[in-house]
Amino acid sequence: MSNHSMKKLFPESFKNSKGMTLIATFTLMIAFVVATVVSATTNEQASKKEVQTSEENFANRFAGESIQTVASKKYKTTAALNLRKGPSTKYKKITTLGKGASVTYISQKNGWYKVSYKGKKGYVSSKYLKRTTKVSRTNYKKGRTFYVSSTAYTAYCNGCSGKTATGINLRKYPNQKVIAVDPRVIPLGSKVLVQGYGVAIAGDTGGAIRGNRIDVFKKTKRSALNWGRRTVKVTILK
Incomplete structure (x- = not known):
């Protein structure tokens, strides 16, 4: 472009006026918007990665172990x-x-x-x-209320069959309320009122479920992760 054309586009009077200040301000605004969009995208990607990692950790917790486990060792x-x-x-x-x-x-x-x-x-x-280990039945009693440590699980962990120790198909009936228990504390087949969960069937066991601890069944990984680990009050109804 010739100098003559440049002068037509940017006359000297314009260069020496507030026009240059406006151009500089406009350029800074564009740079700020671009930086904000890039930052938001990066944060969104990081958030998705954190969720994925949490879900992977949850799945690994049950990797190689079926839902249907046994009470005795x-x-x-x-x-x-x-x-x-x-x-x-x-x-x-x-x-x-x-x-x-x-x-x-x-x-x-x-x-x-x-x-x-x-x-x-x-x-x-x-x-x-x-x-060979006999299961004691002296610890549970109808109407008994006590506190337990609780976690949650799903029917789709790695290596899981989806069926509980008592034969409940959790994949076929995902809305069923089931808890995994230690039969020496809560008898299998019992109805149990679990704080924050509702009335559930003690229909499963687990290798890590010992003593005053239960696992509540959730139909999705997200809801199981949201349950986390918490102390809840339980009452054996029957």
Whole structure:
């Protein structure tokens, strides 16, 4: 562009007036708007990442453990069977357990129990295990009210079947109110009033549910995360 044309667009009188101040102000305003949009986008991405991380942590809490677990930890084998590295016959054998071998339950997946045997950990078929620890029934009583520590879970955690220890299909009936309990404290099949949750069926157990602790069933990860960990009052109704 020629100097003559430049002078027509930006005459000297304009350069030396308030026009340059207006241009500078307008430029700063554009820069501020751009910076605000970039910042908002970055914050939104960070927020989504935090939610994703929380959900991943929640899923990892139950990774490899089925909803349908058992109350007792001590078992004996009813036949000679193989201790394997994974929950099926396709996994390599670690060792062979003789009939009557004592094992300690850790978790469950696809009908196989992860157990500990003489310092070794592996999977065995649950069909050939018999519980040896008797469950005490002296701690619970109809009408009893007490406080418990509570957490929450869903039917879609990693490795979960969606069925409870008493056979309730939580994926088919997602609105069912169910809690996982320690049967020595709250009997399976009981109706329990849970503060902030409502009347629920004690229809599940869990490897980490011991003593005065319950897990309340929630149909979504978001609602389970929102429940968090809290102390609640429970009353055994029947």
